[in-house]
Amino acid sequence: MADRRAPADASRRRFFVLGVVFLSYLLVFLARLSVGPLAPFLKDAFDLSSAQVGGLASATAVTYAPTLVVAGWLVDRVGVRRMLAAGTLLASLCIIAMFWASSYAGLLVLLALSSLGAGCIYPSAVRAVVLWFPVRERATAIGVNQTAINVSGIVAALTLPAVAQRYGWEYGFLFVGVAGLFVTALVTAGYRSPAPDPGAPPAALPPRGTFRGLLRHRDVRLLAGMGFFLGIVEYSLLSHVVLYARTEYLLTAVAAGAVLALAQLAGAV
Numbered sequence: 185m186a187d188r189r190a191p192a193d194a195s196r197r198r199f200f201v202l203g204v205v206f207l208s209y210l211l212v213f214l215a216r217l218s219v220g221p222l223a224p225f226l227k228d229a230f231d232l233s234s235a236q237v238g239g240l241a242s243a244t245a246v247t248y249a250p251t252l253v254v255a256g257w258l259v260d261r262v263g264v265r266r267m268l269a270a271g272t273l274l275a276s277l278c279i280i281a282m283f284w285a286s287s288y289a290g291l292l293v294l295l296a297l298s299s300l301g302a303g304c305i306y307p308s309a310v311r312a313v314v315l316w317f318p319v320r321e322r323a324t325a326i327g328v329n330q331t332a333i334n335v336s337g338i339v340a341a342l343t344l345p346a347v348a349q350r351y352g353w354e355y356g357f358l359f360v361g362v363a364g365l366f367v368t369a370l371v372t373a374g375y376r377s378p379a380p381d382p383g384a385p386p387a388a389l390p391p392r393g394t395f396r397g398l399l400r401h402r403d404v405r406l407l408a409g410m411g412f413f414l415g416i417v418e419y420s421l422l423s424h425v426v427l428y429a430r431t432e433y434l435l436t437a438v439a440a441g442a443v444l445a446l447a448q449l450a451g452a453v
Contacts, residue, residue, distance in 0.1 A: 198316040204374045205309045209332040211367045212275045212302040220422045221344040225353035241423035243295040251303025265375040271304025276364025282357035334452035341445035345437040
């Protein structure tokens, strides 16, 4: 049902909507970025090599990337709220299930499944910004929303090693998953689509072949390639810096997590 508020109220509500989307984005990336801070504990618990720890981080990316395309198509058809809620719920349930994972293969499968949910969030967030914010504010709103990735990384780096050290690595994932259930409830209750403009023509679905046409543009292919290699560097750092600080500088897991938090803070700035 459309939100029937007055224009001024709807204008103020766009910041509340951005907050709801921000929290959903923060939560699913908290799930994706939990491997790095918990890497020393996972390595010891399952007797993993550093390459296998990297495989856990890669498992989230393998499903996340293709899900973005499918999720973008679905958001255009079923709406932002359904996709935000479904994505956050799926990611949360998979991360909660990590509490009972008893093998490396189980960790890989659950992390891969959690990113099916995470992949629903980015296109939903962008669509929400497009619907609620005027053109002159959209880039700023998306930039603010993107800092959720760094904030989630900081939260994960500062809290998960301490939780794992005190209670066990399983409770680190449980903490993230339960928080996700609360965010799912918030998204379901708090997000509404803006009221349609009575004078605007009905929105048309994007024509078929749009994605293929997009790939014909040289600049799009260059940006995609640059993003691919940037992702390799970024996730290599996020996955291994805690292990590196522990091995090479003999830091505690909590102190190594603080190093990771500092890197995330620099990225947010």
